[in-house]
Structures are given as structure tokens and as C-alpha cells.
Amino acid sequence: MRSASWYGDPESYELRQTLSKLQGVPMQNILVGSGIDDLLGLVVRVFLNPGDVAVASAGTYPTFAYHVKGYGGQVHRVPYTDELHHDLTAIAYAARKREAKIIYLANPDNPSGTYYRGSDIKRFLDDVPNHCVVILDEAYIDFAPEDAKVQTEDPRLITMRTFSKAHGLAGTRIGYAICNSEIIDAFHKVRLHYGVNSIAQAGALASLNDREFVQSVVREVEQGRRDYKRLGAKLGLKTIESHTNFVCFDMGDAATARRTMNELLKRSVFVRRFDSPPFDRFIRVTVGSPVERKMFADIFEEVMHVTSMS
Missing domain, CATH: 3.90.1150.10 (Aspartate Aminotransferase, domain 1)
Known part of the structure; x- marks a missing residue:
């Protein structure tokens, strides 16, 4: 591929432009990263100081906890319900009680595969303290029912999606976050600007055009x-x-x-x-x-x- 000799576009401009049209959000509310794992690390760097607390379900996708611990934070784990769903009430309560800075929530969940409706997530956000941001990991959203998608412009919500699953591009390492533009601006201060290679960007763009x-x-x-x-x-x-x-x-x-x-x-x-x-x-x-x-x-x-x- 000829463009492999070039650096990837540090702004992922063309890809963000296409995502903006497809997702119905402004380009300034989208950040492309080298997979959700990369984006999780950015959130932790921006919002968590050493000793701060993050909340997640006990047994959910472990890479979030890896980043929290790596930057000196603490992870408070909340047990799943008996039906192997996130316990949204208990998670919101733990975030308030422990003054958590970040909540991590995968929907559909990894490893259970269960999901919540978007309306349930929206009600959950009403219970989350204002000082806390919520990571909504939607890596598997393409496989979920349509009602799993969240319709909200809550400034605390950071939605993450990937090209690794339904798009078949796991090896290229590319994903994106949708959130408040002020949060995006903070990410720009700490992200690796050439971290997403040109082949990954070209593959992601092609996949978006091949529904x-x-x-x-x-x-x-x-x-x-x-x-x-x-x-x-x-x-x-x-x-x-x-x-x-x-x-x-x-x-x-x-x-x-x-x-x-x-x-x-x-x-x-x-x-x-x-x-x-x-x-x-x-x-x-x-x-x-x-x-x-x-x-x-x-x-x-x-x-x-x-x-x-x-």
C-alpha cells in the first residue's frame, strides 16, 4: 500500500468527517485512537490523579483497571446482579459514596454479553454524581438490539466504539470516542498524535462505506x-x-x-x-x-x- 510510507493523518480528518455524518455529531466531538484500549488510557490520564477512585463491575473488561492502577488510581469493584448484568443502582451509589472520578460501563458487556437498553443507561446517568465522567464502552454495539443505543447529550458521557469487531479490523488497532468537545480538547493535550497509522485509517474509512x-x-x-x-x-x-x-x-x-x-x-x-x-x-x-x-x-x-x- 503506497500510503504506508506516510505518517497517518494526526487529526484523522477524513475518517472523523465520515463518522460525523453517520453518527450525527459535530467533528469536534469525535476523537480517533488506536483502539478502545488507547482511549481508556487517555480518560484515566485526564481525569484521574494518584489515589483517586474509579468504579467498575467486578469481572468486567480488565484493561480499564490496568490503566487506573498504572496511573496510581484505585478501582472500586461492584458485584454483578444475579442475572449477570451490571448493577446500575449499586454502581451509581458507589460513585457517590467514594467520590469516584470515573465510571466504566461496557454495554453490551464483556465478558457476560448482556446488555441494557439506552433508556436504562440514561436513567442511570441521572443518578451519577456531577463530578464523575462515565465511559460507555460500546465495542459490541453493532451486535446489540437497536434499543441499546443511548440518546443523550450528557456532557459527562464518553462513548467509545471500535472497528475491531463487526468491521473486522482488530489487527489494525483503531476506534473512536464521542463526547463533549471540551473533553476532546483535553485529550489532544496528552494523546499520541501519530498513534493511528494510515492503513488503519484507510481500512476504517472503507469499512464505513461498506455497510x-x-x-x-x-x-x-x-x-x-x-x-x-x-x-x-x-x-x-x-x-x-x-x-x-x-x-x-x-x-x-x-x-x-x-x-x-x-x-x-x-x-x-x-x-x-x-x-x-x-x-x-x-x-x-x-x-x-x-x-x-x-x-x-x-x-x-x-x-x-x-x-x-x-
Whole structure:
């Protein structure tokens, strides 16, 4: 690619211009970064001083806590509900009680796959203290029902999206944040200006102009989730109703989940398992292509037979 010899546009101007039209927000309210992980670090740098508190669900996407701890902050973790949803009431209460500077919320959630309606998130924002910003990680929003999207101009809300999932560009590392322009201005003071390469910007722009591809990915993932749910039922395993591109299988307890993961790894199948309860008893499996799903199903059935005999 000829443009690989050039630095990426530090303003991501063309990409932001297209995103502005698609999302219906001014360009000055959009910042492009090298994936959501990069953007999470910017929020922590801007809003958190050493010793300050951030609030997140216990067991949710761990990279946010990685940044908080790296910059000297503290993470207060709130347990999930029994239905494996974020406990929005408890999160807002913890933010008030501990004078938190940041709340992190993934919707749909990683690793559970559950989601809240946008109207629920909007009501949640009403309970959040004014001094606290809310990161809404919408990495999986393309796979969620339409009512998951939040309709609000709340200046405390920082919405993050990625090209890694439905757009298929995980390896290029590119995502974006939508928020108040004053927050964007603060990000510009600390961000790595040439951190998003030209290939990533070109790929993201092309993907935005190919909605049929994205829609085809979403449709295939929906079918894959149904396949995995049937597979779980066949094997006597409960699954969490997912609105992402993965499905969590309930293995019953942490030891069985760990043993299953290791047996799959011996057969060159990589799945996720988490150390934090309540997710330590689950394995999380990404929805692959039809061929990959068939291969996984065959191997998973074999592993279940092996683990049941041990």
C-alpha cells in the first residue's frame, strides 16, 4: 500500500468527517485512537490523579483497571446482579459514596454479553454524581438490539466504539470516542498524535462505506450464537444470552472451566476463562465461521466426554 510510507493523518480528518455524518455529531466531538484500549488510557490520564477512585463491575473488561492502577488510581469493584448484568443502582451509589472520578460501563458487556437498553443507561446517568465522567464502552454495539443505543447529550458521557469487531479490523488497532468537545480538547493535550497509522485509517474509512459487509458479519454472528446455544443445550450446558460476537458456556464451577479450557488448548482451540467470580465458572467462545463452529463443536463434544470421565 503506497500510503504506508506516510505518517497517518494526526487529526484523522477524513475518517472523523465520515463518522460525523453517520453518527450525527459535530467533528469536534469525535476523537480517533488506536483502539478502545488507547482511549481508556487517555480518560484515566485526564481525569484521574494518584489515589483517586474509579468504579467498575467486578469481572468486567480488565484493561480499564490496568490503566487506573498504572496511573496510581484505585478501582472500586461492584458485584454483578444475579442475572449477570451490571448493577446500575449499586454502581451509581458507589460513585457517590467514594467520590469516584470515573465510571466504566461496557454495554453490551464483556465478558457476560448482556446488555441494557439506552433508556436504562440514561436513567442511570441521572443518578451519577456531577463530578464523575462515565465511559460507555460500546465495542459490541453493532451486535446489540437497536434499543441499546443511548440518546443523550450528557456532557459527562464518553462513548467509545471500535472497528475491531463487526468491521473486522482488530489487527489494525483503531476506534473512536464521542463526547463533549471540551473533553476532546483535553485529550489532544496528552494523546499520541501519530498513534493511528494510515492503513488503519484507510481500512476504517472503507469499512464505513461498506455497510453490507458489516451487516453480513452481524447476521452470521447471530446465526453463530444460535448454533452455540443449541450446542450448549445438547451438552447440558447453560449459556448466557449474548448480544456480542461471543457466547459464555457455564461449566458449573471454576475447576471444571479451567480443566475444559486446558483440554481445548491441547487440541489447539483457544477460549477465554476468567479468574473473577462469577465468571470463573464460564468459558467464553468467539463466534467463528460456519466451518470453525463445526470444528469447535466436534472438539468441544470430545473434550466434554474426556472431562466427564476424569
